Amino acid sequence: MASLLPLFFLLLHQPLFSTANVHKLNLLRSELLSQPTPLNDTPPTVFFEVTKPIEVPKTKPCSQLILQHDFAYTYGQAPVFANYTPPSHCPSQTFSTIVLEWKATCRGRQFDRIFGVWLGGVEILRSCTAEPRPNGIVWTVEKDITRYYSLLKSNQTLAVYLGNLIDKTYTGIYHVNISIHFYPPEEKLNSFEQKLDNLASGYHSWADLILPISRNLPLNDGLWFEVQNSTDTELKEFKIPQNAYRAVLEVYVSFHENDEFWYSNLDNEYIAANNLSGTPGNGPFREVVVSLDGEVVGAVWPFTVIFTGGINPLLWRPITAIGSFDLPTYDIEITPFLGKILDGESHKFGFNVTNALNVWYIDANLHLWLDKQSSKTEGKLLKHSSLPLVVSLVSDFKGLNGTFLTRTSRSVSSTGWVKSSYGNITTRSIQDFYYSNSMVLGNDGNMQVVNQKIIFNDSVHIKLPSSYVHSLTSHKTFPFYMYTDYLEQGNGTYLLITNVDLGFIEKKSGLGFSNSSLRNLQSAEGNMVVKNNLVASGLGSTQQVYAYDGGKFCYFRNISSSNYTILYDKVGSKCNKKSLSNLDFGLSRVWPFGARISGLQFT
Template sequence: MLPKGFLQGGPLLAGLVFALSMPAFDAVADTSPPGSTGVTVADPAVPRPPGTPCAVQLYSDDTFADFSTHPYTYAPPEGCGTRWSKVVLEADFSVTAGRQFDRTAEIWLDGVNLYYGTTQEPSATVSPSWHVERDLTDYSALLRQAGNGQVILGNVVNDTYTGVLHGSARLLFYPATAAAPAPRVPDAVLPLGSDPVGDATLLDDGNSKLSRSLDLPRNVERAYLDVFAQSQNADEFWYTCVPDQYAARVQECGGGNFREAEVSIDGQPAGVAPVYPWIYTGGIDPYLWRPTPGVQALNFMPYRVDLTPFAGVLSDGNPHEVALSVAGAHHYFLASASLLLYLDPHASRVVGGIVKNTLAGQPPTPTIGDTLVTDADGNVSGDITTGLSRHFVIEGYANTSHGRVNTRVEQTVGFDDTQSFTIDAATYRQVTDQTTSVDSVSQSRVGRFVTSELRQSLRYPLHLDYSFQTTDDGNYIQATLLHQGYTNDSDHRLLGRTIYAAKVSNTVDASDTLDFDANFSVIGHSNQQNMQSFAFHDSLGGCYRKDVASVGGVVTTNAEGMGCPNGQNQVWWFSHPDGSPDGGNSLLGW
């Protein structure tokens, strides 16, 4: 028999009953019609429960033309209660036509990140506008109290860079109802950064860290860390770099191409977060991303690290340093992390400890190899390979009001990269094939009963074929062919049985050829094509599918619902079709 109180009043049963009896809702996405030149994406919107939300405007039509921060004050919605079935951030951005770089955009509240992404580059004739959303239900504890926030969107406007950015954002709160009950959410949301209002932290190399010493409640029973790690500066194109010993030979950036975020508690390895190879809308060739940007370029998804094995340690009444670094960082990464804590409502103190940690002693040191050959004429050909695979188990226990809970996090994290080169007097060609993978199982056990289990499998594939050639007339062409993907398969289990499973797939395929004159000035481009496919389905019948395509920067296809029942997109309000972190709270109540 499970200890009394384990299911905490039965939200599991309630969630399943309503999930199976309520209708599904459309996940409305971008609706740019064929012929459009505006930003066009296949990503789903955050699905909503029924009912009218309460709205809180964070800022409205702010202008971003310099590097000043934009503060705002926040107050919870009046007359909307303090428990919500869903909280959604909606943000809208635009940039005037002209010349402008892609810029990093961040929204913060009391040091906690609410949104992280980059902007769309404009053209001389197109002024892009775009809409992003983020599910912030798990941040409800933060949003129950008034606070101070700021928007960071640094921009330069002058005679050369003329595009002016504008933006607005609001929070929508959906009151809990019998049909859409409030999920169990973290009781505390704590930032790691030092800025009390909020800002990303610069990590210049692998030894730099984002850290904070925290005095935590003494009744922590679960803990998670939401992580963003964004490449910048010399590290923007880290996925094409090579180890230093090869850099001059193949005319590439040094520092290697392995990147991984490392999480530690009091200096002890506590988890890892894969780094996604985001490509911004000015990356490689700006025409690749008009009108469809790369995967998540406008709206990064955080990676959630399960720190629950450390719940007993974090509850011991002593201050604890929680830290984040990026292995391989080579000038530099910007990092943000938020600690999410679930507290035992029926105990003033939780006691526990770590019983196993095999991640300790496994440094993130990849294996390097090559088949490079340089011939008598100085031509270079061959591959440089980088690989790393680690399997680890972290186990801990916590004595809670519902018994001794043993938590085990088991992961296999992999990184496999091949850089292939063909370099001669007329051609420079580099082909990047890279896959980052994570296979994980987070399992909680009371006695001999496996009470909850989350299985997750992520894949970040990247294929980039880049060629720069001299033409017969002394000019140059740059041809780029790119495939970028994101898959996230999850399986929630209770007492050994699958309760809910979901699959997310997001791919972008793009190509273009740039023409340069003898002075390396762009004189035109050709053969631009872009296609994004986004698919989601779950074990309760939820289904979303959208495909968008363009040729020459003009939308040619915008199709929804292919392969879904009745050819229509329908997803449940509690689901996460965008691939955002999902602990099962809305459905399972744990």
């Protein structure tokens, strides 16, 4: 559930309500947690999220343990802190890749928990814990944090917030180690410092300064902002150096409690007509809107992350849902607006969520590139367009059965120039969004089908003084399908069926940048027999195909599991069409995505 309110435990034991959707399954979460009796001689289960390995040089890393802590009853308490110092003991003091490693174990009975890791107030990881078994689980998250290089060069305070609850029933304590691995470059010419000196544009190097756009300590919570509803705008004041020539806002987003399953939330008119008070509403569309001094500068239409206890926890054991262990972040180009904030004065970023219910956790990092040859740059916003959100809602329902179609679109574009010692550089940023959600309710509201697609395109075009143009375009598609049904079996027994398909598809291309493509597709099926509101039996299975093609580096994985058991696991790393076609065959044979999600075929 990755939510932290104690009230939720009370809700788990209330009777099921008569409208079926993912929220009905949510009421059974406590029953799906592992029972406290351990199995003899059973080793801990390894949980994992399928993703490509991090590309690291063939050098020996210099490793540093930053934090070792046991997260017991930590809900509503201050984050856990540790001092970070740069790795002065390393033979090399320049690094081409830096990797954060989170390793955790847990035993007993416990819910999934959202957590965050911050360095100097800058968030570097948003993740969710796995739900333990009586004999224990172990999982590892590795994240490339090289983009935070400038932050890692000086002493910082590491903060970790993982709000856990411990009592006689929920006994799982999360034992955590956090390490950072520093990889020296294979050749001196590849060192980070020389990249900075040789590349003036700021589009092939990491930022010189990163400002936290998060809440200030002290806190008895995470450093993220909490957006409670659609009228709630969270603000953070900041001031930037006057010699900045590029700025990118990296946004972290997660959704919880009444909006954990926002993509399945019901229309308010339907809820009112059927007297379904307490059912999460506001429809199935959400977007994070980012403003600068009150003006919209970009948006995030988030990927449908399902936490390890989400929808049906049996689906995510041991293969967790896409993005659950390393939630995606979203970059918004702020460079066109630098002319408005280079005045040495304070300015404000704002975060708002359209149609939000409680609660959304949002913060951001402002990455800044500084002109080392000048104490002051100047700029001007030439053109900015933020068209109003276009929304279409068509509903047709009678009683508890009906159909609902929601479509939305938005476009944000901006152009501005910045003059520095590198010359006059003009940047144009464009974001285009398209959304469609088709929802069907049947079987007197006990059956729900959600078929959703988010298209999230953004591009940045940079014109240098030499008239050479850099451009980088990202085309993202987030398809999602969910089917849940509740079938009466008699004698107080019923069958709950759950099917989930989801995908993260991205293609990056551009002039002056390397091209890459990612197709990460999952299909999961589960069922539970419930008697007298207690889970009598259940089965969950998951299949996944992951295919990344970076030109010189490729990674393919085709894997399937059923109730903790891996059925098959095929891995490849060669960049050739034969490998791709083999995985294409496996996907089409195992999961007929095309029949359920338009545009998700593996081509």
